[in-house]
Amino acid sequence: MNLSIKIGNAKFDNPVTVASGTFGHAEKYFNLGEVKKLGAITPKTVTYRPQEGNPPVRIVETPSGMLNAIGIENPGIDAFIETKLPAFQKTGVPLIISILGYSPKEFADMAKKLNGQKNVKAIELNLSCPNLKQKSLVAQDAQATAEVVRAVKKQTKIPVLAKLAPNVTDIVAIARAAERAGADGISMINTFQAMVIDTKTRKSKLGNFTGGLSGPAIRPVGVKMVYDVAQKVKIPIVAMGGIATANDALEYLIAGATMVAVGTYNFVDPQAPVAVLEGIKKYMRAQKINDIRKLIGSVNK
């Protein structure tokens, strides 16, 4: 049975990874021998400079999901490479490094620092960052998205994934702009902007006032968006958004995703990514599908 897939020139033994921000930064899960079975590990987003994150409260439980406003707490790219990356590299599992910059130059400079780093197989651009010209997110503007992708592609040969936000009128237009700018793949979807109000105090339940909604609650929206984008772009899609089980992951694969990431559900069951992988294999055996590529985008109409 062939489970291997490619993004740009990077090969992954299987299509299952974890969504950035849900698998930590440190070595915490690494001794789960089973982590080594994953197609890739995607650590939490790194920024150019260290960020201390948002004030508490940072998370709220919602129906079948959660809101978060962590604020990308991270040590910055230099400290990440020095203190965190070696442990990730030691696992031997291919790495997808998620980066967020506050300008195309910051993105490009971070990508440059990742050149030549062992096991870094792809760079994921977290485009849910401020677009200073438009007072919106980069991922909400086709031109700004293309600008970041181009700036990064100039600095690195590592395959580049553009991670898109779902709070847009037409996600296909943004995906196509990323593709035209040279992205090797699309990661989708990031969280939905959302809020929860405490009716007793009439205050937001989050320290940051608003946050991002994730978890199984958003999955059907994600599947539709992946389906739409898969119809219009040729580059592979790494899908995330509420995947908890193998069946959820299969929906995304059938809709057109090449790779799938377990995200928020890691917090409920940290062994879920491996269970998802095993479930995909079981499905393929039962359906007599010998190559994952035959499954990708195989939705019947």
Added chain:
Amino acid sequence: MTKDQRPTIYMDKIQGKYKVVSNSKLCDRFWRLEFSAPSIEKHTKPGQFVHIRVNDGLEPFFRRPFSVYRAKKNTEVFYEVVGPGTQIMSEYKKGDVIDVIGPVGSAFKMPRKTTKQIVMIAGGIGIAPFLPLTDVLRKKRKDLEMILLYGGRTKGHVYPMKEFKENGVKAHVATDDGSVGIKGRVSKLFNKINCDPKTTQLYTCGPHPMMHAVQDFAKKHNLKGEAACEEVMACALGACLGCAIQTTEGYKTVCYEGPVFDLAQIIF
């Protein structure tokens, strides 16, 4: 950002499915859940907690963290029914199987040899981590004086002190309505103790305003102490960074760097 000094978590050993042994109401709102988890019983240190998946579905979505109340023959947690998660737990029957991560988090530091007296200041459900602490100290430190200052809203919120008394703990109680012990906040009990910076060690667990009062008291009398904190939590493994609290050293995760922190370090 401080360097991780905590040991690596072995996920495949730390998550398990365990059988409920008993689940009973102790008083008004407080329940005690007992389940058989040999690895938790073997490894848990006082102050550490377990993260329970209350059911198999997606509602409620998060696991629920509980301080380990006893880890002897079986693992016990002490909980108050406050929402949908704990409501589901209160319906557990003997033989039910639950998915538990643990033990996780930091533990209380044992008192130094020069410490002659420990004072535990607890509010409501915050009593939970102190029974295992006294279980250990009762055997290890026969010379130690153990005092508990305990506050609750009303009679039904005050956990019966029997097990603490069996461990040789002197307990003083305060309730908001005076239905047990003295009337008022637990801080009213501070005058029950004679503290000495050289020989007294404080431990506290409870609502933030109460622990803040303990912090002020400790500062005023130059006392050392530790506080066990609680926060809304998703992963309990230091991955999501959702349960961060403010400390004098920046944000720290309650689940991984805590729940037990140096009392002076927390910014309430």
